[in-house]
Amino acid sequence: MLALALLLAAAFLGLGYRLVDIQVIRHDELRLRACANTHREYLLQPRRGDIRDIRGNLLATSLPAKTVCADPSLLGNRRTQVAHAIAPCLQLPEPKVLELLSRVTRTNELGMVFTNRYVVLHRKVPMETWRQLQGVMSNLNFGVDEKRLTNKLEARFYRELRQSAIFPDPIEDQIRIYPNQRLAAHVLGYTGMHETELNGRELIETVGMDGMERMLNARLSGVRGWRVTEKDKRNRELVNFREQDVEPSDGLNVVLTLDAGVQFIVESELAEAMKKHTPISVCGMVIRPRTGEVLGLGVLPNYDPNTPGSEPPDFRRNRAISDVQEPGSTFKVVVVSSALTDGLVKLGDTFYCEMGHFAFAGHTLHDHASYGSLSVETIITKSSNIGAAKIGIKMGEQPLYDHIRAFGFGQRTGIALPGEVNGILNPVRQWSKVSIAQIPMGHGVAVTPLQMCMAMAAIANQGVLMQPMLVDRLEDSENNVVAKFQPTPVRRVLTPEASAQMIKALKTVVTKDGTAFKARLDHYSVAGKTGTAQKVENGGYSHDKYFSSFIGFFPADKPELCISVVMDYPKGGHYGGDVCAPVFRQIAERVANYLNIHPDLTPEDKGEKLAGKKGRVLVTASNQ
Numbered sequence: 305m306l307a308l309a310l311l312l313a314a315a316f317l318g319l320g321y322r323l324v325d326i327q328v329i330r331h332d333e334l335r336l337r338a339c340a341n342t343h344r345e346y347l348l349q350p351r352r353g354d355i356r357d358i359r360g361n362l363l364a365t366s367l368p369a370k371t372v373c374a375d376p377s378l379l380g381n382r383r384t385q386v387a388h389a390i391a392p393c394l395q396l397p398e399p400k401v402l403e404l405l406s407r408v409t410r411t412n413e414l415g416m417v418f419t420n421r422y423v424v425l426h427r428k429v430p431m432e433t434w435r436q437l438q439g440v441m442s443n444l445n446f447g448v449d450e451k452r453l454t455n456k457l458e459a460r461f462y463r464e465l466r467q468s469a470i471f472p473d474p475i476e477d478q479i480r481i482y483p484n485q486r487l488a489a490h491v492l493g494y495t496g497m498h499e500t501e502l503n504g505r506e507l508i509e510t511v512g513m514d515g516m517e518r519m520l521n522a523r524l525s526g527v528r529g530w531r532v533t534e535k536d537k538r539n540r541e542l543v544n545f546r547e548q549d550v551e552p553s554d555g556l557n558v559v560l561t562l563d564a565g566v567q568f569i570v571e572s573e574l575a576e577a578m579k580k581h582t583p584i585s586v587c588g589m590v591i592r593p594r595t596g597e598v599l600g601l602g603v604l605p606n607y608d609p610n611t612p613g614s615e616p617p618d619f620r621r622n623r624a625i626s627d628v629q630e631p632g633s634t635f636k637v638v639v640v641s642s643a644l645t646d647g648l649v650k651l652g653d654t655f656y657c658e659m660g661h662f663a664f665a666g667h668t669l670h671d672h673a674s675y676g677s678l679s680v681e682t683i684i685t686k687s688s689n690i691g692a693a694k695i696g697i698k699m700g701e702q703p704l705y706d707h708i709r710a711f712g713f714g715q716r717t718g719i720a721l722p723g724e725v726n727g728i729l730n731p732v733r734q735w736s737k738v739s740i741a742q743i744p745m746g747h748g749v750a751v752t753p754l755q756m757c758m759a760m761a762a763i764a765n766q767g768v769l770m771q772p773m774l775v776d777r778l779e780d781s782e783n784n785v786v787a788k789f790q791p792t793p794v795r796r797v798l799t800p801e802a803s804a805q806m807i808k809a810l811k812t813v814v815t816k817d818g819t820a821f822k823a824r825l826d827h828y829s830v831a832g833k834t835g836t837a838q839k840v841e842n843g844g845y846s847h848d849k850y851f852s853s854f855i856g857f858f859p860a861d862k863p864e865l866c867i868s869v870v871m872d873y874p875k876g877g878h879y880g881g882d883v884c885a886p887v888f889r890q891i892a893e894r895v896a897n898y899l900n901i902h903p904d905l906t907p908e909d910k911g912e913k914l915a916g917k918k919g920r921v922l923v924t925a926s927n928q
Contacts, residue, residue: 342534342536347475347528347529347530348475348528348529348530348531348550348551348552349475349476349477349478349509349510349528349552350525350526350527350528350529350552350553350554350555351366351478351526351552351554351555351781352366352478352480352495352510352524352525352526352555353366353523353524353525353526353554353555353556353557353558353781354366354557354558355492355516355517355524355557355558355560356557356558356559356560357559357560357562357563357564357567358559358560358561358562358563358599358776359563359564359565360559361564362483363482363483363484363487363488363492363560363562363564364480364481364482364492364517364609365480365481365483366478366479366480366481366510367430367431367478367479367481368431368476368477368478368479369427369428369429369430369431369476369477369478369479370429370431370434370472370473370476370477371424371426371427371428371429371472371473371475371477372394372424372425372426372427372429372434372437372470372471372472372473373422373423373424373425373470373471373472373473374404374405374423374425374469374470374471375421375422375423375468375469375471376405376406376407376408376420376421376423377408377419377420377421378461378464378465378468378469379405379465379469380461380465382446382465383402383405383406384402385444385446386405386441386444386465386469386470387401387402387405389440389441389444390425390437390440390441390470393433393436393437393440394425394426394429394433394437396425396426401425404423404424404425405423407420407423408420424473425470427477427497427508428477428478428479428497429477429479430479434472437470441466441469441470442466444466446462448462450462450463478510480494480495480510480517481610482494482608482609482610484564485608485609485610486571486606486607486608486609487564487567487568487571488562488564488567488571488601488602489515489606489607489608489609489620490515490601490602490603490606490620490622490624490721491515491516491560491562491601491721491774492515492516492517492609493512493513493514493515493516493517493518493519493609493722494512494513494514494515494517494609494610494612495510495511495512495513495517496510496511496513497509497510497511498510498511509525510525511525512524513612514612514620514722514723515609515622515721515722516558516560516720516721516774516775518722519720519721519722520558520720520775523555523556523558523778524555524556524558525555526552526553526554526555526556527552527553528552529549529550529551529552529553530548530550531546531548531549531550532546532547532548532549533546533547533549534546554780554781556778556779556780556786557778557779557780557781557783558775558778559775559776559777559778559779560774560775560776561597561598561599561773561774561775561776562598562599562600562601562774563599563600563899565898566590566599566600566895566898566899567599567600567601567602569600569891569894569895569898570588570589570590570600570601570602570891570895571600571602571604571606573588573887573890573891573894574586574587574588574602574604574869574887575604576887576890577869577871577874577883577887578604578605580876581871581874581875581876581877581883582874582875582876583871583872583873583874583875584872584873585603585604585605585623585627585871585872586603586604586869586870586871586872586874586887587601587602587603587604587623587624587753587868587869587870588600588601588602588867588868588869588870588887588891589601589602589624589753589754589757589867589868590865590866590867590891590895591757591758591761591772591865591866591867591868592864592865592866593761593762593764593765593770593857593863593864593865593866594765594770594791594863595770595773595791596758596761596770596771596772596773596791596792597773597776597791598719598772598773598774599865599895600895601624603622603623603624605618605619606619607619607620621723622721622723623753623872624752624753624754625717625719625721625723625724625725625752625753625754626723626724626725626752627752627753627872628725628727628728628750628751628752629750629751629837629839629851629872630746630747630748630749630750630751630837630838630840630851631746631749631750631751631756631835631837631851631853632745632746632747632835632836632837632851632853632880633687633689633692633745633746633819633833633834633835633836633837633880634746634756634760634833634834634835634853634854634855634880635743635744635745635746635749635751635756635835636683636684636687636692636744636745636746636833637684637759637760637763637806637810637833638707638708638711638713638759639692639695639696639699639704639707639708639743639744640680640683640684640692640695640806640809641763641798641802641803641806642699642703642704642707642708642711642797642798643680643695643698643699644680644798644801644802644805644806645707645767645797645798645799645802646699646703646707648695648698648699649680649695649698650680650805651679651680651681651805651808651809652679652680652681653679653680654677654678654679654680655677655678655680655683655690655691655694655695656676656677656694657671657675657676657677657678657683657688657690657691657694658690659674659675659676660672660673660674660675660690662690662693662694662741664693664697664738664741665736665737665738665741666737666738667738667741667742669689669690669693669741669742669745670689670690671688671689671690673686675688675690675691678691680695680809681808681809681812682812683695684809684810684812684813684833685809685812685813685815685817685818685819686817686818686819687813687819687833687834689745692744692745693740693741693742693744693745694741695744696740696741696743696744697740697741700740701732701735701739701740702732704740704743704744705729705731705732707797708729708743708749709729710769710795710797711759711762711769711797712755712758712759712769712794713727713729713749713751713755713759714726714727714728714729715727717752717754717755717758717771717772718771718772718792718794719754719771719772719774720774720775721774724752724754725752727749727750727751727752727755728749728750729749729750730748730749735748736748746835746837747837753853753868753870754772756853756855756868756870757855757866757868758770758772760832760833760855760856760857760866760868761857761863761866762797762798763798763803763806763807763810764803764807764831764857764863764866765803765863766798766800766803766804767796767797767798767799767800767802767803768793768794768795768796768797769793769794769795769796769797770791770792770793770794771791771792771793771794773789773791773792775789776788776789777789807831807860807861810831810832810833810856810860811829811830811831811860813831813832813833813834813856814830814831814832814856814885818881819834819879819880819881820832820833820834820854820856820880820881820885821881821885822881822882822885822886822889823854823856823881823885823886823888823889824889825858825889825892825893825896825905826893826905827896827903827904827905828858828859828860828892828896828901828903828904828905829858829859829860829861829904829905830856830857830858830860830892831856831857831858831860831863832854832855832856832857832885832888833854833855833856834853834854834879834880834881834884834885835851835852835853835854835855835880836850836851836852836853836878836879836880837850837851838850839851839872839873849873850873850874850878851870851871851872851873852870852871852874852878852879852880852882852883852884853868853869853870853871853880853884854868854869854880854881854884854885854887854888855867855868855869856888856892858892858896859901859903859904860904861904862904864899864901865892865895865896865899865901867888867891867892867895869884869885869887869888869891870884871883871884
């Protein structure tokens with residue numbers, strides 16, 4: 305009896321110690337282990353908002369997708385067969401899939417080894433692919449007649465392998481789709497996956513990497529929700545034990561000022577220009593001068609945002625805002641219009657153009673032809689370098705710099721796109737003696753195509769410079785307007801009178817006497833300017849490589865649209881009036897018809913325009 309009593313006492317003491325060890329000494333450790341077996345916390349991703357054009361056409365959207373996972377513990381010795389079957393569906397290398405399926409155990413943060421029942425095989429799998437994967441697993445042949453199996457454990461193994469070994473994560477994923485593929489790629493940008501850690505948990509988010517996707521990422525992304533729940537040993541949720549369930553707030557939809565129809569016209573005409581002249585790049589844009597709204601902005605070469613990594617990185621650069629070059633003769637409009645505003649010159653004033661050779665500050669400036677005396681208007685018509693230089697000299701260094709700065713050069717335009725640069729406009733103290741003559745010709749200053757287009761649009765807008773506008777409004781998932789954006793004037797750069805005089809001069813550029821007769825339109829009056837700038841190479845100017853451009857607007861006296869076309873090193877011609885003006889004409893005619901812009905020319909006006917002024921000789925100037 306005594307021995308029995310001592311034995312029972314020892315047993316109860318051992319049991320008591322065990323209870324104290326479990327409930328007190330190892331309480332925190334075992335509590336975490338128990339929670340790890342059943343407790344689950346999920347972050348619920350909101351749906352990323354759509355991007356649409358001004359007419360509501362879908363440019364970017366998010367579709368439901370699955371995160372495909374595996375339970376290696378259910379695969380037994382069939383991992384190789386499963387990997388061989390599902391790798392083509394997932395578009396992954398078979399060895400990679402096999403390696404993932406072989407991760408039977410895992411170690412948690414406490415160093416404990418567990419049976420691994422969750423391995424991520426592939427994220428953002430389209431629903432169609434997931435259904436295909438289900439069919440593959442259901443029809444996979446293991447060389448066993450499963451219906452005749454008498455061993456219940458073996459039958460259960462094959463049943464669970466087919467039904468549960470490959471499964472989707474319970475939290476829905478999404479995949480970003482760009483239905484129009486390359487259309488407006490540099491405006492839309494693309495998305496990527498960003499891995500972060502939140503409260504000790506790995507979090508993979510969809511984030512904007514470029515374009516509007518990046519600039520408005522916070523608005524498009526929405527707000528995460530979360531769920532705290534429990535699961536049973538078969539990884540099934542016990543809904544009754546769901547502690548917290550906060551639904552995510554979906555991202556806002558972004559409506560752009562961009563018009564998909566205009567964008568298509570711009571990109572298709574740029575593509576034709578690429579085929580014809582094979583430049584390094586070409587960019588074009590269509591802007592409303594009164595509001596600064598960007599209706600179309602195309603850059604070639606471009607890329608497909610659905611697969612951004614399939615093209616060279618250089619193709620993803622938005623050259624309209626990130627590349628700078630000397631503008632050439634398009635810059636003359638800034639100098640001449642500024643002199644008109646200050647009252648220093650009038651359109652009828654004449655300047656002697658030195659018969660094509662002007663010695664100044666130890667340098668000789670050249671015109672393409674031997675011009676004598678030209679009026680200010682004719683300096684624009686003929687694109688005379690020497691005439692523009694003499695106007696700049698008459699203005700003086702500081703006033704010239706101040707006007708150029710007022711037009712927005714040397715600073716960003718503020719367009720809602722990443723990667724915009726300031727351009728190059730050195731302060732007066734850094735100018736050389738010849739700068740006062742070279743800058744009016746478009747040398748010694750570097751601009752982006754967008755800066756130059758906005759400057760021309762300011763002339764069309766009675767002298768008011770506008771900030772380029774890409775976003776029209778933000779809407780919620782029920783199409784309620786959350787934020788509406790308005791046009792933003794930057795400053796007045798010209799008087800209305802100077803603007804009207806400048807437009808009068810620019811209208812002569814598209815006559816037979818001007819440098820851009822190929823830019824004329826049959827039903828609309830056009831005002832514009834050509835530019836041809838030598839590229840800078842190895843510290844000097846190239847004699848066979850050029851930046852060519854034409855920027856114009858129409859109807860000239862009541863402008864609806866301003867269109868810019870810029871080519872980098874075109875072949876088969878390099879003057880802006882030869883290579884860019886015809887592209888302007890094609891874009892303008894198609895866009896005017898698409899937008900139903902009312903013509904401003906009568907048959908009589910058209911006849912006068914084609915005839916030009918009598919007695920003038922067609923010549924071309926350098927940098928035209």
